[in-house]
Amino acid sequence: MDTVKQPYYRPIGNEVTLFEQAYRHQLPVLIKGPTGCGKTVRL
Numbered sequence: 405m406d407t408v409k410q411p412y413y414r415p416i417g418n419e420v421t422l423f424e425q426a427y428r429h430q431l432p433v434l435i436k437g438p439t440g441c442g443k444t445v446r447l
Contacts, residue, residue: 411442 426433435443 423433425431437443
């Protein structure tokens, strides 16, 4: 049986709350970072 591993994520500050509020109110969020750092989310 294959298990799906979730990536490790440690929140710093209140970004989780910020992202949840932006999603709830349908506001865009700009995510910046170097190539290959994991900005793309595949659903």
